Amino acid sequence: MNDTMGAPALGTVVVGVDGSPSAQAAVMWAAAEAARRGRGLYLVHATDVERHAPILSQGEIARLERTGLEILDRAAEAVAARHPGLAVITELDRGEPSAALRQVAAPSSTIVVGHRGRGGFSSLLLGSVGLETVANADTPVVVVRGATEAAETGAVLAAVRDEADLGCARVAAGEALLRKVPLRLMHVGNGTRSAGTGPAPGDGTQTAAGDRTLPPWTVAGQIRDAFPDLRVYADGEKARSVPGKLVDASWHADLLVVGGRRSPGYLGPTLGRTTLGVVQHAHCPVELIPRRGPGHGNTS
Structure with a gap:
């Protein structure tokens, strides 16, 4: 395998823990991911007392920290019961949750968050901590969506x-190889009619409908060359809503991987309208690859 084209190194897994059902699902997904990688798992709970210290008594701060330690201990026990050989490190941070996760994560780490935290209304939409983490992270972030034990x-x-x-x-x-499953590359263009699906034509460059190049077939050829043992499929679709089509496709995926937006702005340097729609509504965990950094791809 060409070293410049292989899978990026998959490092430790860092997951946010707050005791909510969504975070519990994220912890168990993160533990399974760390076990697949043969890497350690960091459980991080942030009390956010630094920001609120002027209005909190020492007793309240101590209570928040005790509660945080109890939440971490329960999460670590649940992980140990499911993955007894996994190295687990717990981290209690006094700062803001999203910043705490980014601080613990190394350049090769993956951050994992639940789609909702303890605050706010119960909703299908991404919570504020997850939103801020996804929008600003320099490392891949997975938002755990879908059924807890899908x-x-x-x-x-x-x-x-x-x-x-x-x-x-x-x-x-790299994620597909870890799971020993095929990789499906999907291109969705704006429109109302399908651009065709299935394996690439003989030259790997043209669609059946005309002269327009279909990007996933070109990328698929390069991925097949770099990962000869991986089954790779490429699909081209047209739809009125790009995120809507990806959300529909997520019903049939263990993990949906998307890239960060191409240009700065909107909700952050990584999060654009398409990626926001996907992480808000997907039916499986979504891994967002930042626009910034070596080897990271981009999509709007």
Whole structure:
């Protein structure tokens, strides 16, 4: 395998813990991911007392820290029961949750968050901590969505807009290899009619409908060359809503991998309208690959 084209190194897994059902699901997903990688798992609970210290008594601060330690202990016990050989490190931080997660994460780490925290209304939408983490992280972030113990579908799905998303596809290929499942590369263009699906034509460059190049077929060829033992499929679709089509496809994926937005702005340097729609509504965990950093691909 060409070292410049292989899967990026998959390091430790860092997960936010707050005692909520969503965070508990994220912890168990993160533990399974760390076990697959053969890496350690960091459980992080942030009390956010530094920001609120002027209005909190010492007794209240002590109570928040005790509660945080209890939450971490319960999470660590649950992980040990499911993955007894996994190295687990607990971290109690006095800062803001999203910043605490980013601080613990190394460049090769993956941050994992639940789709909702303890605050706010119970909703399908991404919570404020998850939103801020996804928008500003320099490392991959997984938002755990879908059923807590969802049945595996046997595929990793990656959204591919063009060859600039090769880095995103490489990360997805690494995740597929870990799971021993195929990788499906999916390009969704704006429109109302399908651009065709299935394996690439002989030259790997043209669609059946005309002269327009279909990006996933080009990327698929490069991924197949770099990962000869991985089954890779490429689909091209047209839809009125790009995120809506990806959300529909997420029903049939164990993990959906998408890249960060191409240009700064909107909700942050990583989070754009398409990626926001996906992480808000997907039916499986979503891994967002930051726009910034070596080897990371981009999609709007």
